[in-house]
Amino acid sequence: xxxxxxxxxxxxxxLTGILYLLVFVAGxxxxxxxxxxxxxxxxxxxxxxxxxxxxxxxxxxAVFYLGIALLLFPVLKIxxxxxxxxxxxxxxxxxxxxxxxxxxxxxxxxxxxxxxxHNSSTTFNYKHAGDRLKAARDxxxxxxxxxxxxxxxxxxxxxxxxxxxxxDWLSLWGIVGAAIAILASIFVWLKYVKINSPxxxxxxxxLALQEYAFAVWLL
Numbered sequence: 745x746x747x748x749x750x751x752x753x754x755x756x757x758x759l760t761g762i763l764y765l766l767v768f769v770a771g772x773x774x775x776x777x778x779x780x781x782x783x784x785x786x787x788x789x790x791x792x793x794x795x796x797x798x799x800x801x802x803x804x805x806a807v808f809y810l811g812i813a814l815l816l817f818p819v820l821k822i823x824x825x826x827x828x829x830x831x832x833x834x835x836x837x838x839x840x841x842x843x844x845x846x847x848x849x850x851x852x853x854x855x856x857x858x859x860x861x862h863n864s865s866t867t868f869n870y871k872h873a874g875d876r877l878k879a880a881r882d883x884x885x886x887x888x889x890x891x892x893x894x895x896x897x898x899x900x901x902x903x904x905x906x907x908x909x910x911x912d913w914l915s916l917w918g919i920v921g922a923a924i925a926i927l928a929s930i931f932v933w934l935k936y937v938k939i940n941s942p943x944x945x946x947x948x949x950x951l952a953l954q955e956y957a958f959a960v961w962l963l
Contacts, residue, residue: 753819756815756816756819757962757963758962758963759811759815760812760815760816760962761958761959761960761961761962761963762959762963763808763811763812763815764812764955764956764958764959764962765956765959765963766804766808767805767808767809767812767955768952768955768956768959770801770802770804770805770808771801771805773797773798773801774798774799774801774802774805775798776788776794776795776798776799776849777791777794778790778791778794778795779795779798779849779852779853779878779881780939780940784852784856784874784878785855785856785859785860785870785871785874786856786859786860787856788852788853788856789853789856789857789859789860790860792853792856792857795849795850795852795853795856796850796853798849799846799849799850799853802842802845802846802849803842803843803846805842806839806840806842806843806846807839809835809838809839809842809893810835810836810839812835813831813832813835813836813839813896814832816831816900817831817832819909820900820903820904823903823906823907823909824902824903824906824907827899827900827902827903828899828903830895830896830899831896831899831900831903833896834892834893834895834896834899835893835896835900837892838889838892838893838896841884841885841888841889841892842885842889844884845881845884845885845889848877848880848881848884849881851877852874852877852878852881855870855873855874855877856874858870859871859874882932882939883933886929886932886939886944887929887930887932887933890925890926890928890929890948891926891929891930894922894923894925894926894929894951895922895926897918897919897921897922897951898918898919898922898923900918901914901915901916901918901919901922902915902919904918905919910958910961911961914954914957914958914961917950917954917957918951918954918955918958920950921950921951921952921953921954922951924947924948924950924951925947925948925950925951927947928943928944928947928948931943931944931947932944
C-alpha cells in the first residue's frame with residue numbers, strides 16, 4: 745500500500761473533505777439566534793456569550809474556506825488554469841467577506857451593550873446604528889458572500905466536470921445547487937424572501953446537501 749504523504753492526491757482529498765465538514769459544523773455553530781431576534785439589541789446583550797461563540801465559528805469558517813481554496817487550486821490548475829484562478833480568487837474573496845461579517849457581528853454586540861446601558865433619551869441613536877449594522881451583516885452574509893462563494897463553486901465543479909475528477913452527477917449537482925443558491929440570495933437582496941423564511945432555506949438546501957455529499961466522497 746502506498747504511503748499517504750502531504751503531497752499525494754489522497755492526502756489532499758482527505759484534508760479537503762475534513763475542511764468541508766468543518767465548514768458545515770462551523771456554519772451551524774455560527775448562528776447567532778439573539779441577533780436574528782426582532783428585539784436583537786436587547787437579546788444580543790443578554791446572550792453575549794452566544795454572540796461571541798457565533799463570531800468565533802464564523803471566523804473559523806473563513807479560515808476553512810481559504811484552506812479549501814489553497815488545497816484545491818494546484819489540482820484544478822492542472823486541468824483548467826483560468827477557472828482555477830477564478831475559483832481561488834472568488835473563494836478567497838468569500839473568506840474575506842465571512843471575516844468581515846464576523847467584525848460586523850461583534851460591532852452589533854458592542855452597540856447592543858451600549859443600548860442596554862443608556863437611558864431612553866439616547867437609545868434611539870444606538871437603535872439606528874444597530875439597524876444599519878444588522879442590515880449590513882445580512883447583506884454581507886446572505887447576499888455578497890453567498891453569491892461570491894457560489895460563483896467559486898460553479899467554477900470548481902465546471903473544472904471537475906471537464907476533467908472528471910469526481911463523478912459527473914456530483915459536479916452537475918454542485919453547479920445546479922450553486923445557481924439556485926445565487927437565485928435565493930438575489931431574492932433576499934430584492935426583498936422577495938426573508939432570510940429566516942422556509943423558502944430561503946429550501947433554496948439553499950440543494951447546495952448544502954451536495955457539499956456534504958462531496959465531503960463524504962472526498963473522504
